[in-house]
Amino acid sequence: MSQAPIAIIGTGIAGLSAARALHDAGLPLHLFDKSRGSGGRMASKRSDVGSLDLGAQYFTTRDRRFSETVRQWQAEGWVDQWSPTLFQSRGGQLKSSADEQLRWVGQPTMSAITRGLLGELPVTFSCRITEVFRGEHQWTLVDATGTSHGPFSHVIVAVPAPQAAALLSSAPKLASAAASVAMEPTWSVALGFAMPLSTTLEGCFVQDDALDWVARNRSKPGRDGQLDTWVLHGTSEWSRHHLDLPKDAVIELLHGAFAELIDCVVPAPEFTLAHRWLYARPSQAHEWNALTDARLGLYACGDWCLSGRVEGAWLSGQEAARRLLENL
Numbered sequence: 271m272s273q274a275p276i277a278i279i280g281t282g283i284a285g286l287s288a289a290r291a292l293h294d295a296g297l298p299l300h301l302f303d304k305s306r307g308s309g310g311r312m313a314s315k316r317s318d319v320g321s322l323d324l325g326a327q328y329f330t331t332r333d334r335r336f337s338e339t340v341r342q343w344q345a346e347g348w349v350d351q352w353s354p355t356l357f358q359s360r361g362g363q364l365k366s367s368a369d370e371q372l373r374w375v376g377q378p379t380m381s382a383i384t385r386g387l388l389g390e391l392p393v394t395f396s397c398r399i400t401e402v403f404r405g406e407h408q409w410t411l412v413d414a415t416g417t418s419h420g421p422f423s424h425v426i427v428a429v430p431a432p433q434a435a436a437l438l439s440s441a442p443k444l445a446s447a448a449a450s451v452a453m454e455p456t457w458s459v460a461l462g463f464a465m466p467l468s469t470t471l472e473g474c475f476v477q478d479d480a481l482d483w484v485a486r487n488r489s490k491p492g493r494d495g496q497l498d499t500w501v502l503h504g505t506s507e508w509s510r511h512h513l514d515l516p517k518d519a520v521i522e523l524l525h526g527a528f529a530e531l532i533d534c535v536v537p538a539p540e541f542t543l544a545h546r547w548l549y550a551r552p553s554q555a556h557e558w559n560a561l562t563d564a565r566l567g568l569y570a571c572g573d574w575c576l577s578g579r580v581e582g583a584w585l586s587g588q589e590a591a592r593r594l595l596e597n598l
């Protein structure tokens with residue numbers, strides 16, 4: 271009888287990091303995602319004005335293993351360095367803030383990374399898993415339409431903590447660890463201007479009431495589009511306070527904050543888009559690496575097990591795969 275595959279729920283960078291490690295070790299697996307494509311919070315959104323990075327803006331590497339992996343991604347052509355002209359804004363004072371930090375982006379879109387990692391791996395998209403339960407020896411998943419999937423030998427849950435908690439109910443310790451993680455929202459807004467704004471600014475770390483970060487989309491390698499498109503992120507606190515505001519109102523408020531911040535004329539945008547990330551980042555970092563119930567064969571990974579950054583999510587996926595292989 272052939273070996274039952276491993277189920278991985280989530281095709282963000284954590285789920286795909288685990289998937290690649292297990293596939294490279296020769297194990298069969300099957301991925302599931304509720305979205306239409308891979309990437310989760312580091313996916314780019316296709317829009318009328320080209321592809322936009324509404325979630326993760328760039329990533330840095332501190333861990334040696336991740337640095338080496340990113341160099342391999344670079345050799346594959348999936349990523350490139352992004353060296354924006356950086357500013358910071360504190361108390362309304364905008365000033366240049368150049369640094370030596372190496373920053374990476376997927377190219378020509380953020381999604382290139384998870385698409386590359388996914389390759390030909392078996393995956394079911396548009397499939398929200400609502401239940402994960404174990405029979406005598408193997409696992410079954412049930413999706414939102416009531417359809418069952420399985421059997422599976424092991425399950426890796428690679429979704430944001432509040433969504434993971436429900437899927438981990440077979441292992442109450444894991445479920446309660448996931449349930450203890452609070453995640454903060456982020457409102458993300460894109461504004462596209464017909465005439466390029468008259469500024470050298472390409473990225474800005476902001477500390478004010480509303481804005482946290484501003485980036486000029488076309489300054490990233492390989493980005494297309496006719497308009498000069500900007501991505502604005504609200505702070506966690508501002509986003510929490512304005513969580514249920516209609517998108518038009520969010521766009522108007524963040525457009526206003528942007529116009530106040532930047533030292534140039536900001537006309538009415540030709541194009542606008544708002545996206546609410548309910549679970550954008552964990553409110554604090556953890557040092558769990560991954561969560562494990564080796565006896566049951568149930569694992570959880572994601573940025574919330576570590577640093578709340580792309581690097582943390584990738585490392586967490588590696589760790590879930592390592593522990594699973596160790597316990598075979």
Ligand SMILES: Cc1cc2nc3c(=O)[nH]c(=O)nc-3n(C[C@H](O)[C@H](O)[C@H](O)COP(=O)(O)OP(=O)(O)OC[C@H]3O[C@@H](n4cnc5c(N)ncnc54)[C@H](O)[C@@H]3O)c2cc1C
Pocket residue numbers: 279280281282283284285302303304305308309310311312324325326327328329330397398399400428429430433456458503547549550551571572573574578579580581583
């Ligand atoms: C606005 C924003 C800006 C950010 N900026 C940066 C940055 O500049 N640099 C940086 O390093 N990090 C940044 N981050 C954080 C970074 O994006 C995340 O740390 C990382 O992408 C998390 O990856 P993950 O795989 O753990 O989770 P996710 O990317 O959230 O992946 C989880 C996947 O699971 C799927 N899923 C969820 N529930 C289910 C279910 N029930 N059934 C099936 N599928 C399901 C989702 O659709 C998703 O594809 C940012 C995040 C946001 C939101």
Ligand SMILES: NC(=O)C1=CN([C@@H]2O[C@H](COP(=O)(O)OP(=O)(O)OC[C@H]3O[C@@H](n4cnc5c(N)ncnc54)[C@H](OP(=O)(O)O)[C@@H]3O)[C@@H](O)[C@H]2O)CC=C1
Pocket residue numbers: 328329330356357358367368369371455456475476477482483503550551578579
């Ligand atoms: N919005 C979210 O939901 C969300 C945002 N995240 C942001 O992701 C980046 C990535 O963090 P990382 O540690 O990999 O990058 P950096 O080293 O570039 O930035 C870390 C923070 O350090 C400050 N910083 C860095 N460079 C400069 C600079 N040249 N001038 C001024 N300040 C700089 C900045 O912090 P403050 O804004 O000053 O508080 C950076 O944020 C990072 O931006 C996260 O905010 C991650 C997850 C979710």
